[in-house]
Amino acid sequence: xxxxxxxxxLLLQTLRIAVPYLFAAAGGVLAERAxxxxxxxxxFMLGGAFGAVVGEFYLGGPWLGxxxxxxxxxxxxxxxxxxxLRFRADQVIVGIAIxxxxxxxxxxxxxLAFGSSSNSPRIAAFGETGGLLGSLSSPLLxxxxxxxxVAAWLLYRTPFGLRVQAAGxxxxxxxxxxxxxxxxxxxAVLLSGALAALGGVYLAFEQHQFSDQMTAGRGFIAxxxxxxGRWNPLLAGGACLLFAAAETxxxxxxxxxxxxxxxxxxxxxxxxxxxxxxxxxxSVAPAALGKIPD
Amino acid sequence: MTTRVLDVPDTTRGRGEAPAxxxxxxxxxxxxxxxxxxxxxxxxxxxDLLILAVGQPPGAVYRLLxxxxxxxxxxxxxxxxxxxxxxxxGLAVAVGLRxxxxxxxxxxxxxxGGFVVALLGLALPAGTPALRAIPRGLIAAALGGAxxxxxxxxxKARAGAHEVIVTxxxxxxxxxxxxxxxxxxLHVPETLHTPEVHAGAxxxxxxxxxxxxxxxxxxxxxxxxxxxAAVWWYxxxxxxxYELRAVGLQPDAAEYxxxxxxxxxxxAFALSGALAGLGGVNFVLGYKHYYEDGFASGAGFMGIAVALVGxxxxxxxxxxSLLFATLSQGGLAIHAVVPKQMVEVLQAVVILAxxxxxxxxxxxLRSSRRGEVA
Numbered sequence: 001x002x003x004x005x006x007x008x009x010l011l012l013q014t015l016r017i018a019v020p021y022l023f024a025a026a027g028g029v030l031a032e033r034a035x036x037x038x039x040x041x042x043x044f045m046l047g048g049a050f051g052a053v054v055g056e057f058y059l060g061g062p063w064l065g066x067x068x069x070x071x072x073x074x075x076x077x078x079x080x081x082x083x084x085l086r087f088r089a090d091q092v093i094v095g096i097a098i099x100x101x102x103x104x105x106x107x108x109x110x111x112l113a114f115g116s117s118s119n120s121p122r123i124a125a126f127g128e129t130g131g132l133l134g135s136l137s138s139p140l141l142x143x144x145x146x147x148x149x150v151a152a153w154l155l156y157r158t159p160f161g162l163r164v165q166a167a168g169x170x171x172x173x174x175x176x177x178x179x180x181x182x183x184x185x186x187x188a189v190l191l192s193g194a195l196a197a198l199g200g201v202y203l204a205f206e207q208h209q210f211s212d213q214m215t216a217g218r219g220f221i222a223x224x225x226x227x228x229g230r231w232n233p234l235l236a237g238g239a240c241l242l243f244a245a246a247e248t249x250x251x252x253x254x255x256x257x258x259x260x261x262x263x264x265x266x267x268x269x270x271x272x273x274x275x276x277x278x279x280x281x282x283s284v285a286p287a288a289l290g291k292i293p294d
Numbered sequence: 295m296t297t298r299v300l301d302v303p304d305t306t307r308g309r310g311e312a313p314a315x316x317x318x319x320x321x322x323x324x325x326x327x328x329x330x331x332x333x334x335x336x337x338x339x340x341x342d343l344l345i346l347a348v349g350q351p352p353g354a355v356y357r358l359l360x361x362x363x364x365x366x367x368x369x370x371x372x373x374x375x376x377x378x379x380x381x382x383x384g385l386a387v388a389v390g391l392r393x394x395x396x397x398x399x400x401x402x403x404x405x406x407g408g409f410v411v412a413l414l415g416l417a418l419p420a421g422t423p424a425l426r427a428i429p430r431g432l433i434a435a436a437l438g439g440a441x442x443x444x445x446x447x448x449x450k451a452r453a454g455a456h457e458v459i460v461t462x463x464x465x466x467x468x469x470x471x472x473x474x475x476x477x478x479x480l481h482v483p484e485t486l487h488t489p490e491v492h493a494g495a496x497x498x499x500x501x502x503x504x505x506x507x508x509x510x511x512x513x514x515x516x517x518x519x520x521x522x523a524a525v526w527w528y529x530x531x532x533x534x535x536y537e538l539r540a541v542g543l544q545p546d547a548a549e550y551x552x553x554x555x556x557x558x559x560x561x562a563f564a565l566s567g568a569l570a571g572l573g574g575v576n577f578v579l580g581y582k583h584y585y586e587d588g589f590a591s592g593a594g595f596m597g598i599a600v601a602l603v604g605x606x607x608x609x610x611x612x613x614x615s616l617l618f619a620t621l622s623q624g625g626l627a628i629h630a631v632v633p634k635q636m637v638e639v640l641q642a643v644v645i646l647a648x649x650x651x652x653x654x655x656x657x658x659l660r661s662s663r664r665g666e667v668a
Contacts, residue, residue: 037458039458039462079646083646083649083650087650087651087653087654088653089646089649089650089652089653090649090652092396092398092458093598093602093645093649094646094649094650096398096595096598096645097642097645097646097649098642098646100595100638100641100642100645101639101642101643101646103638103642104635104636104637104638104639104640104641104642105639107633107635107638108344108633108635108636108638108639110635111633111635112347112348112633117633117635217466220462220463220466223459223462224459224463227459260474260478262470262471262473262474263470263474265466265470266466266467266470266471269463269464269466269467270463270467272459272463273449273455273459273460273463273464273467276449276453276455276456276459276460277449277452277453277455278453278454278455285456
């Protein structure tokens with residue numbers, strides 16, 4: 001194998017690992033910039049993965065899988081938004097509860113729908129062609145890559161994005177100039193649900209099945225990317241790529257055992273704590289994150 | 295992110311409607327107890343729907359669940375065993391919340407406590423008398439948990455780092471670290487657990503009451519009661535506890551009153567971690583006699599649920615830990631007819647329903663009371 005093809009293969013592997021993070025982090029940035037805490041990305045992602053497999057298996061075709069996956073994400077996001085915004089429930093606990101809820105629901109219905117406690121039957125998704133071409137043929141890969149720039153454009157260049165920022169920084173001021181803060185926040189949370197769910201759909205399609213707790217903390221890596229990226233979509237996207245590159249490295253190093261894989265796995269979490277502790281420039285959250293004006 | 299979000303039912307509000315002391319107590323109790331009751335009713339309905347989805351009669355399944363938990367000594371023993379760990383993580387979360395801090399790291403603090411007590415048990419010479427080994431074990435577990443717990447406290451006090459994110463990230467880091475130590479250096483071949491401890495085993499309940507034969511329940515459950523009583527004393531009868539609650543209710547006012555808020559945060563997180571770490575004794579010294587990778591899995595999140603349903607009160611937490619332990623053991627009892635994962639859904643529903651109804655119940659109760667006065 002030539003050097004070029006090795007580099008290309010590593011690059012592609014990094015992108016494939018990064019796509020679920022990119023989707024979820026884009027959603028997380030939007031929701032948090034609007035002032036709603038996003039510990040639910042993990043749950044949205046898991047719901048999306050389950051919906052994708054159920055949709056593809058029972059309705060047929062990857063596109064219906066995507067639709068059902070998004071529907072799962074939207075449904076969970078609606079629970080999050082109504083609990084947090086209408087009922088003013090604590091957003092951290094709501095997030096944890098939703099993650100536990102979808103874990104339980106997917107396990108329960110995995111038994112019911114597929115008669116297994118570990119995984120669904122195999123699905124075709126976007127074809128069985130392995131290798132470089134197979135991964136590149138997935139439309140979701142490309143969608144994932146453009147999600148971050150689109151989120152940045154939305155946040156910084158559109159009226160909606162400016163309202164999102166106002167809702168997250170100073171909701172009272174936003175309300176005083178006629179912005180409906182609740183509407184902006186509902187929209188942002190639903191968007192985050194749909195986006196993170198797409199990350200889960202991609203994951204399920206890549207693995208051609210749903211398996212119990214298959215997101216395995218990826219939603220929290222996306223949360224880490226949002227914080228490490230200082231709630232800026234482009235920086236968060238960069239953090240996703242960085243974390244994915246570290247994982248690629250981990251997979252490559254597994255054969256050598258020079259560095260224990262557990263240590264490379266820690267990189268995103270350590271970097272996030274370092275960023276929060278302000279070792280190299282502080283990472284500061286939107287001012288009204290988690291707060292709801294009376 | 296706001297931290298002082300989980301309101302504790304308190305009687306120190308002054309909204310112009312000053313009810314008589316007894317009325318105030320009743321009002322506090324109503325506010326505290328209504329949300330969990332509402333949540334249980336909601337969970338019961340959702341449970342009905344799930345059971346019907348499987349095509350089983352709900353009444354019979356619920357009866358099976360009760361029989362398999364409180365209906366026989368083995369089931370009860372398992373409930374008590376699970377409740378012991380949950381009560382510790384619940385107390386840990388509650389101490390944090392009383393100080394206005396969210397400790398989502400109870401899982402890794404529990405694991406660290408279990409790991410350190412196992413290390414101590416391996417280091418002690420075989421035949422060390424229980425009366426010497428067990429107290430040291432308790433201290434080791436508490437120190438292990440506190441060592442992990444104090445990190446988010448210090449980072450918040452010194453750098454303002456938000457404890458929710460720090461504790462979540464720390465969970466991943468500490469669990470990966472413990473996994474590496476055990477897998478690379480300390481495991482019994484073909485397993486992911488350490489060798490058995492040489493000393494410090496805590497007697498099983500079955501050693502005293504043979505009827506509990508086979509269940510994991512052990513005398514650490516007495517430790518739970520002692521810890522709950524001690525936490526109650528600390529929170530409500532000591533100056534430090536008063537400071538802790540003052541910081542939880544109004545950090546600025548507490549600071550103005552001469553309390554070092556950062557110091558309280560650090561102390562509260564160390565205490566919270568120590569309580570979670572103590573829970574490791576139940577599994578390591580009371581049950582398996584070794585540290586096993588993943589033994590703490592899920593106990594941290596369930597601790598949040600327990601603190602929430604127990605309304606952050608030590609005695610409420612004991613009751614709530616029994617409730618969640620019953621659900622979790624009950625899942626195994628019904629597994630032959632309904633997938634045991636049903637109880638995971640119900641546990642999440644209880645959490646969601648409580649957290650949603652807490653502010654709602656308060657609003658409704660207060661507006662109705664104001665109506666009575668007017």
